[in-house]
Amino acid sequence: MKLITLSPHLLLLLIVVSITSSTHAIPSASLTTRDVSPFTTGLAAITASVKDLDARILSYPGGDISNITTGAAALITLLLAETKAIQSDFLNATEAATLLPSLENLAGQFATVVQDYIAIHDAIAVADEGWYIYSQLQEEHTAALTYTGSVVARIPAGDVKDAAAGWATDLTDSLEAGRDAYKDIAVRPTGYARV
Numbered sequence: 314m315k316l317i318t319l320s321p322h323l324l325l326l327l328i329v330v331s332i333t334s335s336t337h338a339i340p341s342a343s344l345t346t347r348d349v350s351p352f353t354t355g356l357a358a359i360t361a362s363v364k365d366l367d368a369r370i371l372s373y374p375g376g377d378i379s380n381i382t383t384g385a386a387a388l389i390t391l392l393l394a395e396t397k398a399i400q401s402d403f404l405n406a407t408e409a410a411t412l413l414p415s416l417e418n419l420a421g422q423f424a425t426v427v428q429d430y431i432a433i434h435d436a437i438a439v440a441d442e443g444w445y446i447y448s449q450l451q452e453e454h455t456a457a458l459t460y461t462g463s464v465v466a467r468i469p470a471g472d473v474k475d476a477a478a479g480w481a482t483d484l485t486d487s488l489e490a491g492r493d494a495y496k497d498i499a500v501r502p503t504g505y506a507r508v
Contacts, residue, residue, distance in 0.1 A: 355395035392456035427491035443498025
């Protein structure tokens, strides 16, 4: 009977192969899809809130502005909440590209709201409420700037980020224009009762 002898190197290799194949599975590469719903649901909720505010502006009959200010306050609160909701999330370029139509739509909705704010300027002036609308437009601008800046910061550098930044700028520029349209009536009347 002939004895087979193995070199120490071959013997070691066989032992290692035997151990690794019996105790460890070979890892397989897999791609995981991240959840972009904090962004998509946030954008949808903000767009709905902007539309609600616009409906309130369009139905303004003059005098009391509480219906408008309630809608504006809700929008400001939502913008700040959605900024917080996306703080831990980041996107790749492909994921971020899916948000561009929603950002474009949101920028268009804000532009419409601002046009409608400007359209009621004279009625707001008669009601001596220009200072309050001016103040809320400033708060809307600040909250929108914070939210859109946070969205853009979560997109990697490149064309998609540049496009998102463009829509974000359009949106905040619209609000700035609306605020500026109220500068001429931005001073609170002396002895005004609103707290």
